[in-house]
Amino acid sequence: MMDMPTPAPKTMPLMRRVIQQLENVFLVVIGGFAVVAMAQEVYETARGMRVALQDLLLMFIYVEVLAMVGVYYESKKIPITLPLFIAITALARLLILQGKDQPPQNLLYESGAILILAIACAVISYRPARSFKAGEIDNSDAGR
Numbered sequence: 001m002m003d004m005p006t007p008a009p010k011t012m013p014l015m016r017r018v019i020q021q022l023e024n025v026f027l028v029v030i031g032g033f034a035v036v037a038m039a040q041e042v043y044e045t046a047r048g049m050r051v052a053l054q055d056l057l058l059m060f061i062y063v064e065v066l067a068m069v070g071v072y073y074e075s076k077k078i079p080i081t082l083p084l085f086i087a088i089t090a091l092a093r094l095l096i097l098q099g100k101d102q103p104p105q106n107l108l109y110e111s112g113a114i115l116i117l118a119i120a121c122a123v124i125s126y127r128p129a130r131s132f133k134a135g136e137i138d139n140s141d142a143g144r
Contacts, residue, residue: 024073031069038062057093061086081121088117 038059045055068082091114095107 027069027073034062034065054093054096061089084117084121088114
């Protein structure tokens, strides 16, 4: 005889709506903070009358954060590659900011981290697509 799934408690739909509303509020907050931070960076760059590569990379990080918020708001999913791209950009910016004052092994470690993240992005991009909805379980590997 098959086991019947137990019905969800009555509070679940209310709790789900509350969580979704909180997600939306925090997405707006994160997006707003990214816009404010980018505006501050543009102001400081314009005031200094000089644009440096690290400034551009920082603005690119803000754009990536906004893109991630937008993608999540539209699809309720975050492609794993977006945070990886942000990490790659942040590490590249760190390399540039540190300059020549750091020991050479730090350059190798940080470059290696960028390489590992880039390989991870490539592997993820070329893997077969699988999509799961909330509550679904992947049983494709169950017999292995």
